Amino acid sequence: EAGVVQSPRYKIIEKKQPVAFWCNPISGHNTLYWYRQNLGQGPELLIRYENEEAVDDSQLPKDRFSAERLKGVDSTLKIQPAELGDSAVYLCASSFRQAGWGTQYFGPGTRLTVL
Amino acid sequence: TQLLEQSPQFLSIQEGENLTVYCNSSSVFSSLQWYRQEPGEGPVLLVTVVTGGEVKKLKRLTFQFGDARKDSSLHITAAQPGDTGLYLCAGEGGASGSARQLTFGSGTQLTVLP
Numbered sequence: 001e002a003g004v005v006q007s008p009r010y011k012i013i014e015k016k017q018p019v020a021f022w023c024n025p026i027s028g029h030n031t032l033y034w035y036r037q038n039l040g041q042g043p044e045l046l047i048r049y050e051n052e053e054a055v056d057d058s059q060l061p062k063d064r065f066s067a068e069r070l071k072g073v074d075s076t077l078k079i080q081p082a083e084l085g086d087s088a089v090y091l092c093a094s095s096f097r098q099a100g101w102g103t104q105y106f107g108p109g110t111r112l113t114v115l
Numbered sequence: 116t117q118l119l120e121q122s123p124q125f126l127s128i129q130e131g132e133n134l135t136v137y138c139n140s141s142s143v144f145s146s147l148q149w150y151r152q153e154p155g156e157g158p159v160l161l162v163t164v165v166t167g168g169e170v171k172k173l174k175r176l177t178f179q180f181g182d183a184r185k186d187s188s189l190h191i192t193a194a195q196p197g198d199t200g201l202y203l204c205a206g207e208g209g210a211s212g213s214a215r216q217l218t219f220g221s222g223t224q225l226t227v228l229p
Contacts, residue, residue: 004157042119042203042219043158056216091157104217106157 002026004107006092012113018080021110025073025094031102032069034077035091037109043091049075079112087114118142119204119220127226128194136189136202136223144206147180147187148217152201194227201225 005024013019025032030051035043046065048056051072060067064083069075079086089109095102119140128134138147146165150158162171164180164187171178175198177190187204201224205217 009155040124040221042205042222044219045216048216093157103160103163106159108156 004092004094004105006090006107006110008110009108010111010113012115013082014115015084016081018078019082019112020076020078021090021092021112023075023077023092023094023107025075025092026096026105029094029096029102029105030072031095031097032075033093033095033104034067034075035093035106037089037091039088046077082112082114084114087112118218119206121202121204121220121223123223124221125224125226127228130195130227130229131193132227134191134194134225136191136225137186138188138204138220139186140206141185142206143184143208144218145184145208147184147207148205149178149187149189150203150205152203152222153199158201158203191225194225196227196229199225199227 007022011019032049034046036046037043045059047054047060047067049069052069065079067077089111091106091109093104093106095104119138122137146163148163149161151161152158162173162178164178167182167184169180175192179188201222203222204220207217
């Protein structure tokens with residue numbers, strides 16, 4: 001079974017440019033997460049989706065970040081405009097949860113470099 | 116702001132040595148997870164501990180959840196080069212997280228030299 005797929009794996013852009021990341025979760029997983037991982041740090045949650053509904057986006061910088069999960073499957077995370085401090089690895093994870101906790105499976109991430 | 120403090124931040128040891136990594140917080144978590152992350156990959160779940168005082172073993176890895184569910188430790192016996200990676204602890208819930216939110220520690224970068 002395929003794991004969480006993310007693209008692109010690497011992206012280099014200049015500041016003030018827009019950028020988008022794509023995530024395809026594991027088939028059947030109803031919960032999708034976007035995390036940001038700065039160098040030398042653990043991942044920090046940006047947004048969590050339950051099916052197509054964003055249920056936890058308190059850490060998403062809404063002035064420049066946006067996300068969507070159409071039809072409750074694939075998701076995109078967009079930054080516009082990008083700033084130097086946005087350089088990080090953006091991780092997508094998915095899980096299947098009914099009651100209680102479901103194991104999160106992470107994708108390989110997209111490494112963003114903003115020049 | 117990371118609520119989970121991991122120590123040490125970096126650890127380099129020789130093959131065959133034992134080591135312990137610590138994960139501490141002032142918050143109580145409903146469960147705590149340990150992950151290993153290799154370069155260019157996402158974190159992979161190793162174990163989940165739920166009950167205060169719980170001990171779980173995974174081959175040469177021993178995980179313990181503190182009695183008060185605020186801290187945890189990971190002990191590796193006879194480390195091997197294949198154990199090299201970034202070890203992350205993550206707590207579910209906690210003071211600043213929702214009931215189903217994971218808060219990650221800053222990680223311990225382990226290097227096992229052959």
